[in-house]
Each structure stands twice: as C-alpha cells, then as structure tokens.
Amino acid sequence: MASGVATVWMPVEDMSRALKFYGETLGLKVKSEGDDWSELDANGVSIGLNGREETHGEHTGGAVLTLQPDGTLYDELVRLTDAGVTFVGEVSEHPWGRIAAFKDSEGNDLQLFEPPSE
Template sequence: MASGIAAVWVPVSDMERAVRFYRDSLGFKVTKQESDWSEVDANGLKIGLNAREDASAHASRGAVITFQPDGGDLETEIDRLKANGIEITGQVSDHDWGRIMPFKDSEGNDLQLYTPPTD
C-alpha cells in the first residue's frame, strides 16, 4: 500500500527555463538544480524536473499538476500568471467540487489552478 506521494516528475526539454518557471512564475523554492534533474518544493510536495531528449511528446497527455492559489483567489492568480506571460489554455470551469483553470508550464506540461467550492 502506498503511504503518500513522494514526488511528481515532470519532463522538461530546457532545464534553465523550467527552473525559472517554477521558481519565478509560480514562486516555489528550488532545492536542487542540475542539468538533468532539479527539484522544486511546492509547499511540501517535491516536483522533480526531469530532462529528457524528447520531452515535447508528453504535452496534453497523462498526469496534470494542480495548484491551489495563495488565499484561494483564482482570478487574482490568473491575472498574475497572464502578466508573467504564462500560456492560459482554457477558461475557468465551475464544478460542484470546485473551480479549475488550465495553463501550461514552460515545457508544455498541463497544469491547473484549483479552488474548492464555496458554501
């Protein structure tokens, strides 16, 4: 039985660009940085940036990393991402279980912002 998530690995084709994205655009701390592997602390969840020769094949398939914005204000975080030139790939969608908004990281990986439902 699994006891939790140890890390999420994200394929990247440009390590420097990926590190800048997760550090500068999302505001996470980079705890390790090498040419083929870097680690980001996303509020206790380790995101491993894994250099691959053909990282572009992963986009729009497989796992999606979902982030919860500070303070839970989705619109403010969307505005901040747009101001930083982040590719927004859809609109905010409202569901019984919360609201999500898709975007991409610097390497074309699918990401989302998520806020839980309000009462």
C-alpha cells in the same frame, strides 16, 4: 497502500527555462539545481524537473499537475497572466471546485484548483 505523494516528475527539454518558470513565475522554492535533475518544493510536495526523460512533444494527455494558489484562483490567474502564462479556455466551474488550465514552459499540463466556497 500509498500514503501520499513523494515527488512529481515533470519532463523538461530546457532546464534553465523550466527552473525560471517553476521558480520565478509560479513562485515555488528551488531546493536543488542540476543539468539533468532539479527539485522544487510545492508546500511539502517535491516537484522534480527531469531532463533525462523525453518530453511528450506535441502529444496530449498524461499526467496533470494541479496547484492550489495561496489566495484566490482569480488573483493567481491574473498574476500568472501578467507574467506571460497563457491559460487554455475559461475557468471551469464544477460542484467540487474551479479549475484553470495552462501549460508550463515545457508543454506539460498544469491547473490551478480552488475548492468551492462554503
């Protein structure tokens, strides 16, 4: 039985670019840096940037990293847009919450998630 998520690995082509995106743009704390492996903290979940794995190129599908902003989804959407992030489509509304999809600097799929207000 799995008891939680230990680390999420994201393939990257350009470690410097990826570290800037995850550290500066998203605001995650960089725990370690290396040419082939760097690690960030996302509120207790480690995100590993893996330069040793091949990136997916132009293919779609696969894993999606979903992030929950500190404030509202819309405030974070504005902040990231001002930082140069392009969102894919509109914010989608669901009974279980709101989702705003975007890509990281390496083409990996990311989302902002906000649970429904009670």
